[in-house]
Amino acid sequence: MSHETYASRERQLSKSFDRSVSRVKPALVARYGEKEAQGLLQESRRLYEELVPQIPYIGDRNPMLIFLLPTTRFLAIYRSFQKHGRTVEEAGRLIHEISQAECEAIPGPVRRLMAALWFSPWFRGRIRRRAESSHERRYPGGYVLDYVKGDGQDFDYGVDYLECASVKLLEEQGAPELGPYVCAVDRFTSEMLGWGLHRNTTLAGGDERCEFRFKKGGETRVALPQ
Numbered sequence: 001m002s003h004e005t006y007a008s009r010e011r012q013l014s015k016s017f018d019r020s021v022s023r024v025k026p027a028l029v030a031r032y033g034e035k036e037a038q039g040l041l042q043e044s045r046r047l048y049e050e051l052v053p054q055i056p057y058i059g060d061r062n063p064m065l066i067f068l069l070p071t072t073r074f075l076a077i078y079r080s081f082q083k084h085g086r087t088v089e090e091a092g093r094l095i096h097e098i099s100q101a102e103c104e105a106i107p108g109p110v111r112r113l114m115a116a117l118w119f120s121p122w123f124r125g126r127i128r129r130r131a132e133s134s135h136e137r138r139y140p141g142g143y144v145l146d147y148v149k150g151d152g153q154d155f156d157y158g159v160d161y162l163e164c165a166s167v168k169l170l171e172e173q174g175a176p177e178l179g180p181y182v183c184a185v186d187r188f189t190s191e192m193l194g195w196g197l198h199r200n201t202t203l204a205g206g207d208e209r210c211e212f213r214f215k216k217g218g219e220t221r222v223a224l225p226q
């Protein structure tokens with residue numbers, strides 16, 4: 001079991017946190033007022049700093065960190081909301097607003113490049129190799145996945161997540177109820193980048209796996225919590 005952590009990145013990660021919440025601060029102030037909004041954000045920041053050393057280590061350059069690190073930010077926000085007597089639904093709403101704002105902040109040319117790479121043979125090859133190596137379970141708190149070859153009609157390729165670092169983290173931290181709201185973030189990403197993501201099952205929803213199916217330019221079908 002690895003004893004490495006991301007504590008050395010705390011300053012960088014905290015800056016990312018500040019940048020994320022700054023995009024939605026006006027909405028938060030409009031909803032709760034300046035005083036409570038400021039209190040929610042300050043408490044979230046403090047809780048996030050405490051969580052950074054507890055992020056499960058999955059490697060320094062693992063691209064899956066783009067999913068795990070935001071989950072940690074969302075968990076800190078949720079805990080702050082709890083301390084202020086707010087609900088998981090309210091925290092989930094802010095999480096969705098943050099995610100949407102971050103997607104919209106990506107410049108158009110970068111979005112188009114990301115969309116093109118997502119369906120390229122090069123990228124699919126990387127996913128296939130990462131799926132194979134994930135079954136070694138080098139990092140207990142990490143991801144385990146299978147690559148799914150496209151059927152030539154309904155989807156171009158897919159990924160089945162058998163274990164999810166974000167779900168593990170939320171369960172370990174006693175906040176599994178936040179999982180469905182974190183998973184729903186994929187809807188915005190798919191719509192923004194043209195993934196055509198179709199997903200019926202999720203680990204956070206109690207299923208045996210997360211079934212991701214991608215269709216270039218297809219309709220996004222990802223359920224959102226109420």
